[in-house]
Amino acid sequence: xxxxxxxxxxxxxxxxxxxxxxxxxxxxxxxxxxxxxxxxxxxxxxxxxxxxxxxxxxxxxxxxxxxxxxxxxxxxxxxxxxxxxxxxxxxxxxxxxxxxxxxxxxxxxxxxxxxxxxxxxxxxxxxxxxxxxxxxxxxxxxxxxxxxxxxxxxxxxxxxxxxxxxxxxxxxxxxxxxxxxxxxxxxxxxxxxxxxxxxxxxxxxxxxxxxxxxxxxxxxxxxxxxxxxxxxxxxxxxxxxxxxxxxxxxxxxxxxxxxxxxxxxxxxxxxxxxxxxxxxxxxxxxxxxxxxxxxxxxxxxxxxxxxxxxxxxxxxxxxxxxxxxxxxxxxxxxxxxxxxxxxxxxxxxxxxxxxxxxxxxxxxxxxxxxxxxxxxxxxxxxxxxxxxxxxxxxxxxxxxxxxxxxxxxxxxxxxxx
Numbered sequence: 001x002x003x004x005x006x007x008x009x010x011x012x013x014x015x016x017x018x019x020x021x022x023x024x025x026x027x028x029x030x031x032x033x034x035x036x037x038x039x040x041x042x043x044x045x046x047x048x049x050x051x052x053x054x055x056x057x058x059x060x061x062x063x064x065x066x067x068x069x070x071x072x073x074x075x076x077x078x079x080x081x082x083x084x085x086x087x088x089x090x091x092x093x094x095x096x097x098x099x100x101x102x103x104x105x106x107x108x109x110x111x112x113x114x115x116x117x118x119x120x121x122x123x124x125x126x127x128x129x130x131x132x133x134x135x136x137x138x139x140x141x142x143x144x145x146x147x148x149x150x151x152x153x154x155x156x157x158x159x160x161x162x163x164x165x166x167x168x169x170x171x172x173x174x175x176x177x178x179x180x181x182x183x184x185x186x187x188x189x190x191x192x193x194x195x196x197x198x199x200x201x202x203x204x205x206x207x208x209x210x211x212x213x214x215x216x217x218x219x220x221x222x223x224x225x226x227x228x229x230x231x232x233x234x235x236x237x238x239x240x241x242x243x244x245x246x247x248x249x250x251x252x253x254x255x256x257x258x259x260x261x262x263x264x265x266x267x268x269x270x271x272x273x274x275x276x277x278x279x280x281x282x283x284x285x286x287x288x289x290x291x292x293x294x295x296x297x298x299x300x301x302x303x304x305x306x307x308x309x310x311x312x313x314x315x316x317x318x319x320x321x322x323x324x325x326x327x328x329x330x331x332x333x334x335x336x337x338x339x340x341x342x343x344x345x346x347x348x349x350x351x352x353x354x355x356x357x358x359x360x361x362x363x364x365x366x367x368x369x370x371x372x373x374x375x376x377x378x379x380x381x382x383x384x385x386x387x388x389x390x391x392x393x394x395x396x397x398x399x400x401x402x403x404x405x406x407x408x409x410x411x412x413x414x415x416x417x
Contacts, residue, residue, distance in 0.1 A: 013098075014092070014098050014101060014102070017098045017099060017101075017102035018098075018101060018102040018105045018106065020102070021102040021103060021105065021106030022102075022105065022106045022109045022110075024106065025106045025107070025109050025110030025113065025138075026109070026110075026113055028110065028131075028134045028138075029110065029113045029114050029117050029131065029134075031130070032117075032127045032128075032130035032131040032134060033117060033127050035126075035127070035130060049132070050114075050118070050128055050131055050132040050135055051115065051118050053132075053135055053139075054111045054114045054115050054118070054135060055111070055115060057107060057108075057110075057111040057135070057138070057139070057142075058108055058111035058112055058115065061104050061105075061107045061108035061111060061142070062108050064104045064146070065101065065104040065105050065108060068097075068100055068101050068104055068149065069101065071153060071156075072091075072097055072101070074157075075091060075156055075157030076088050076091055076092070076157070078157050079091055079157050079162055082159060082287065082293075083159060083162045083163075083283070083284045083287060084162075084166075084280050084283035084284050084287065086166075086268070086276065086279070086280040086283065087162045087165060087166050087280055087284075089267075089269065089270070090162075090165040090166065090169055090270070091156075091157060091162075091165070094156070094165075096148065096149070096152045096156075097149075097152065097156065099145065100145050100146075100148070100149040100152070103141060103142060103145040104142070104145070107138050107141075107142050110134075110135075110138055114131055114135070117131070118131070159284075159288075159298055160301070162284065163281070163284060163298075163301055163302060163305055164305075166277060166280045166281055166284065166305070167277075167281065167305040167308065167309060169270040169277050169280075170270070170274070170276075170277020170278055170280070170281060170305075170309045171277070171308065171309050171312050172270075173270055173271075173272070173273060173274040173276070173277050174274050174277070174309050174310070174312050174313035174316075175312055175313070175316050176272070176274070177274035177313060177334070177335065178312070178313045178314070178315075178316040179316060181334035181335075182325070182331075182332040182333070182334050183209055183211050183272065183327075183332050184211050184325060184326035184327050185211060185214075185215075185227070185325055185326070185327040185328075185330035185331060185332040186325050186327075186328060186330065186331045186332070187331065187333075187334075188226070188331050188332070188333040189226070189331050191226045191228075191243050191245075192245055194245070195226065195243035195244060195245045196243065196244045196245075196246065196249055196250045197240040197242075197243055197244075198240065198241045198242045198243070198244060198250070198255060198258040198259060199238045199239065199240060199241070199255070199259075200229075200235040200236065200237060200238065200239050200240075200241050200259070200262070200264060201237065201259055201264075202237055202264055203234075203235065203236045203237045203264075204234070204235065204264040204265055204266055205232070205233070205234050205235075205264065205265060205266070205267065205268050206229050206230065206231050206232065206233050206234075206235060206241070206262055206263065206264055207231055207232075207263045207264070207265045207267075207268060207269045207271060207272070207273070208231055208262075208263035208269075208271055208272050209227065209230070209231060209261060209262060209263070209272065209332070210260070210261040210262075210263070211261075211326070211327050211330060211332075212327070213257075213260065213261040214227070214242075214258070214261045214327065214329075214330045215326075215327040215328075215329055215330055217254075217257050217258055217261065218244075218329035218330060219329060221244075221246055221254065222246065222247075223244050223245055223246035223329070224244070224245040224246075224329050224330075224331070225242050225243075225244055225245075225258070225329060225330045225331065226242055226243040226244075226245070226331045227241070227242045227330065227331060227332045227333065228240055228241065228242055228243065228333070229241050229242070229262070230332065230333055230334075230335060231271070231272040231273045232268055232273040232275050232276060232335070235264060241258070241259065241262050242258065242262075244258065274313070274335055274340060275335055275339065275340060275343050277309065278306065278309065278310075278340055278343040278344040279343045281302050281305055281306055281309070281344065282302070282306075282343060282344055282345075282346075282347040282348055283347070284298065284302050285298065285299040285302035285303070285347065285348045285351070285352070286347045286348065286351045288302070289348070289351040289352045289355065289358065290351070296352065296355045296357050296358050299348060299351075299352055299355070299358050299361075300357065300358065300361050302348070303348065303358070303361045303362060303365050304361075304365075306344045306345075306365060307365040307368055307369065309344075310340075310341070310344060310369055311368070311369060313340070314369065314372070314373060314377065315372070337376075337377065337380060338380050341380055341381065341384050342384075345362060345366070345384045345388060346384075346387070348362060349362055349384075349387065349388035349391050349392070350391055352392075353391040353392045353394065353395045353396075354392075354395045354396070356392070356396060356398075356401040356404065356405065359388065359389075359392040359396075359405050359408070360404060360405065360408045362385075362388045363385060363388065363389070363405070363408035363409045363411070363412040364408065364412065366381050366384060366385045366388075366412045366413075367411060367412035367413075367415045368415075369381055370412065370413070370415035370416075371415055371416070381412075382413050385409050385412050385413050386409070386413075388409070389405060389406070389409040392405050393405065393406075
């Protein structure tokens with residue numbers, strides 16, 4: 001994995017925050033022991049009560065940590081069964097739950113270390129005073145965190161919360177895609193027959209491209225790189241990731257350097273993958289429209305979210321053919337807008353064909369997106385509208401429902417740019 005991606009993901013790991021808080025707790029106890037002898041001898045604050053407080057803190061924080069971890073695991077399972085498993089990675093990266101678990105675990109470690117330190121002969125009365133003040137600060141931090149955590153649990157892992165999280169991830173990826181459809185490189189060009197392939201060294205999903213590294217690779221070797229697998233694409237072992245145009249063949253060192261710019265993992269992530277967010281939103285709607293759930297209201301909420309995400313994408317676009325590329329030696333294909341629209345609307349139009357409310361909302365969202373769209377985009381939206389209308393018309397039996405659907409589809413396609 002590329003080091004920039006590793007560092008960005010490191011801060012979103014539960015154990016990372018817990019380790020930082022635990023280290024801070026250890027430093028506080030050790031600082032109290034080290035600074036105690038240098039303080040005035042008459043400084044005595046709560047030295048008799050600090051051990052009892054620490055014992056209560058250790059017992060309660062262990063129970064609270066266990067409860068919090070159980071609540072998080074339950075929420076993960078509920079999300080996977082009620083919405084889409086793709087959303088669990090967003091819950092795992094939730095900063096509020098990570099801060100809560102880290103605070104509770106760190107407080108438990110602080111209390112245990114403090115109790116052990118108090119049992120040593122070198123822990124003076126002055127050090128006990130410092131530890132007492134530190135304990136009061138930890139208690140205040142725990143109380144504030146606990147109140148925030150209780151409030152957070154009222155919405156954590158609920159369907160509206162998941163829709164909002166997936167929408168935010170999809171909108172972030174959509175803005176990045178709109179601003180840099182080729183990830184800062186050049187548009188794809190015809191690959192010369194003499195180009196040398198860069199083969200994948202493992203099977204998996206491409207989750208990211210280190211464009212700066214690819215540019216440096218090309219400049220150092222006086223070459224041009226043609227990327228053929230973008231984030232979100234599956235690759236097999238030995239399948240070409242890119243083609244390199246240069247005067248001589250690639251040796252093992254060249255192959256390794258080029259391969260390291262491609263992050264290949266077992267599962268798709270929302271980073272650099274604008275399709276995954278729309279796929280996840282559509283999956284939530286499809287689950288809600290299944291006969292076991294039969295919740296068209298959630299599907300309508302998802303369509304509203306898709307409206308906002310795609311609008312963000314269309315309104316923030318730029319022309320990559322006229323803008324100066326950041327990486328002029330790397331050609332990168334962009335995800336097709338037709339595929340993005342298919343990912344967003346096809347599953348909902350298919351699974352919601354029997355629900356007139358869903359069919360009407362699909363046409364209304366398409367009508368919203370028609371405003372301000374260019375001619376190619378309007379053509380794609382028109383095709384999506386026609387396919388959604390055909391799916392619904394095939395299963396709707398009530399004449400009035402059919403009339404409403406036909407009128408809504410006609411109105412959507414007639415929306416002025």
